[in-house]
Amino acid sequence: MKVPTGPVFALCSLLLLLLLLQVPGSHGLVPQPRGHLCRTRPTDLVFVVDSSRSVRPVEFEKVKVFLSQVIESLDVGPNATRVGLINYASTVKPEFPLRAHGSKASLLQAVRRIQPLSTGTMTGLALQYAITKALSDAEGGRTKSPDISKVVIVVTDGRPQDSVRDVSARARASGIELFAIGVGRVDKATLRQIASEPQEEHVDYVESYNVIEKLSKKFQEAFCVVSDLCATGDHDCEQVCVSSPGSYTCACHEGFTLNSDGKTCNVCSGGGSGSATDLVFLIDGSKSVRPENFELVKKFINQIVDTLDVSDRLAQVGLVQYSSSIRQEFPLGRFHTKKDIKAAVRNMSYMEKGTMTGAALKYLIDNSFTVSSGARPGAQKVGIVFTDGRSQDYINDAARKAKDLGFKMFAVGVGNAVEEELREIASEPVADHYFYTADFKTINQIGKKLQKKICVEEDPCACESIVRFEAKVEDLLQALTRKLEALSKRLAVLENRIV
Numbered sequence: 001m002k003v004p005t006g007p008v009f010a011l012c013s014l015l016l017l018l019l020l021l022q023v024p025g026s027h028g029l030v031p032q033p034r035g036h037l038c039r040t041r042p043t044d045l046v047f048v049v050d051s052s053r054s055v056r057p058v059e060f061e062k063v064k065v066f067l068s069q070v071i072e073s074l075d076v077g078p079n080a081t082r083v084g085l086i087n088y089a090s091t092v093k094p095e096f097p098l099r100a101h102g103s104k105a106s107l108l109q110a111v112r113r114i115q116p117l118s119t120g121t122m123t124g125l126a127l128q129y130a131i132t133k134a135l136s137d138a139e140g141g142r143t144k145s146p147d148i149s150k151v152v153i154v155v156t157d158g159r160p161q162d163s164v165r166d167v168s169a170r171a172r173a174s175g176i177e178l179f180a181i182g183v184g185r186v187d188k189a190t191l192r193q194i195a196s197e198p199q200e201e202h203v204d205y206v207e208s209y210n211v212i213e214k215l216s217k218k219f220q221e222a223f224c225v226v227s228d229l230c231a232t233g234d235h236d237c238e239q240v241c242v243s244s245p246g247s248y249t250c251a252c253h254e255g256f257t258l259n260s261d262g263k264t265c266n267v268c269s270g271g272g273s274g275s276a277t278d279l280v281f282l283i284d285g286s287k288s289v290r291p292e293n294f295e296l297v298k299k300f301i302n303q304i305v306d307t308l309d310v311s312d313r314l315a316q317v318g319l320v321q322y323s324s325s326i327r328q329e330f331p332l333g334r335f336h337t338k339k340d341i342k343a344a345v346r347n348m349s350y351m352e353k354g355t356m357t358g359a360a361l362k363y364l365i366d367n368s369f370t371v372s373s374g375a376r377p378g379a380q381k382v383g384i385v386f387t388d389g390r391s392q393d394y395i396n397d398a399a400r401k402a403k404d405l406g407f408k409m410f411a412v413g414v415g416n417a418v419e420e421e422l423r424e425i426a427s428e429p430v431a432d433h434y435f436y437t438a439d440f441k442t443i444n445q446i447g448k449k450l451q452k453k454i455c456v457e458e459d460p461c462a463c464e465s466i467v468r469f470e471a472k473v474e475d476l477l478q479a480l481t482r483k484l485e486a487l488s489k490r491l492a493v494l495e496n497r498i499v
Contacts, residue, residue, distance in 0.1 A: 040074050040081055040223040040224060041149060042079065042080050042142075042149070043082075043149040043223060044098055044141050045223075046084045046085070046130050046151070046152050047084070047152075047153050048123075048127060048153065048155070049085065049086065049155050050123065050126075050154075050155055050156035051088070051114075051116035052088075052090075052117070052120055052121040053089070053120070054121070054158050055116055057116060060115075062209040062210060062213065064112065064114060066213050067085070068108050068111050068112075070219045071107050071108060072445075076102070077102060077103070078102050081223075082098040082140055082141075084100070084135075084140070085111070088121075088129075089116075089118060089119040089121065090117070090161075091117070091119070091125075092125055094129070095110065096110050097140050098139050098140030099139060099140025100140070104436070105413075105436035106419055108436060108438040109418075109419055109436070111438065112415070121156070121158045123154065123156055124160055124167050127152070127164060127167045128167045130171075135176065144175050150176045151177045151178075152171065154178070156180075157185065157186050157209075158187070159187040164190055164193050168193055172196055178202065179203075179219075180192075180194040180195040182206075183208065184208055184209070186205070201222075230242070230243035237251070237263050238250070238252075238263055250262055261303070264307055276314060276315075276316075276376055276380065278318070278380065278381050278382065279317050279384070280317070280319070280320060280364060280368045280381075280383050281301055281304075281384050282322065282384065283321045283322070284322065284357070284387040284388055285327075286351075286389060287354075289388050296441065300446070300447050302341075302345050303444060303447040304447055304450055305338055306342075310336065311336065312336060318331050318368055320368060322355075322356055322363070323351040323353040324355075326356070326359060328368070329344065329348050332376075354392050356392055357387055357392075357393065358395040360385070361425070362398045365401055369381050369407065380408065381406065382407070382410070383402060385411050387411075387412075387417050387421075388415045388416060389417060389418075390416065395421055396424055399424045399425045403428075408427050408433075410434070411434040413436040414436070414439070414440055414443060415439075417436060422436060435449060435450070
């Protein structure tokens, strides 16, 4: 076969170059593996939780962790998944109805407040309440449809003192999906009487409450609607989403570099018109955090630092720890590289003692964002407040002043953090600036969300500008791909003629 020359060769070369630009992994398109992510379909979900005397208080806390982990994976909202919870022993105590909580944060707070009843085990009575009352319209239940599921998850560790067979059968006949989780010395025949078919998917057993958390992944997947996550927009890639069944990878356009988080791109590097940002972390070091969790907080800080473009011209980072007193770990501008900042964070020692969040916010205003502490005039001021409990002092005035001064304030709460305080600290819109999780082990998920939100809208490299630019580029690339496919066919015909 002859090798094409002249105009044909030039056209082939152009085609090859253009096709290379479409290949993930070339010229900045470096996909990074992402975990399995998916949406959860709208569901009316009611937990029915046994807190009889056989469930010790420490074991009941394990159940609450399990419930929180399942809730963490749901799309919670009035038009998404609604969650209710029934606590039972000899009697039934409705802890909160389906209509009570419209956000994941308030749901998790409500779960933390639940206390065991410590009497008998009337599982049948609890199931009867779930199907006749908890899932009713008055309690926030929606009309069952192909788009909305009705689900009850029962957690129990003993033999019930009443019958569950008939009430469970009525529930299943009405279209309610029943899951039965048994712990320890539970009567396994009871679990089978409760659960929907196929029972191998609806009955679970664990030896003790110490390992009930391992079931959370099963239920996260049970509520998952696997889809083309790139096509539906259910991904957090900043630029390019590369789809795979039930998952995806992220990549960047040519000239951009994928950050270590595997989803964002370094869009303002290389001497462009990048934004100056002064970012200060305000970290709760009170005794309730505990040393092992404080190490997770330090990893959370460094997770954010990893995505910043640290330099004298772009991002500066400061760190303040507080408990009963305030301690500046390092001011803005002391460190000029990510490596040095992360090393200083790792070396931070744990203060313990109280929780004076109000005093810490006042320190942020009066000291951290002043020129004498390294702040730059004209730079965006961003504060990230991390706390795990109720403040022991008044926060409202300092929180309001920080926002009045134009500081962009994010509030991150864990465990016993108070939602009202987080909302008071957070900038508008509040829903975009405050985050809550029940467990320190999941704060890395909040870190991923924060990485996307620490952005200056006014800058030429702003988030909204990037999104508009990327949408246009994606449309152009798709049109170009179609044209190239047609051109490729024509070239093949032309090549055959030349041969």
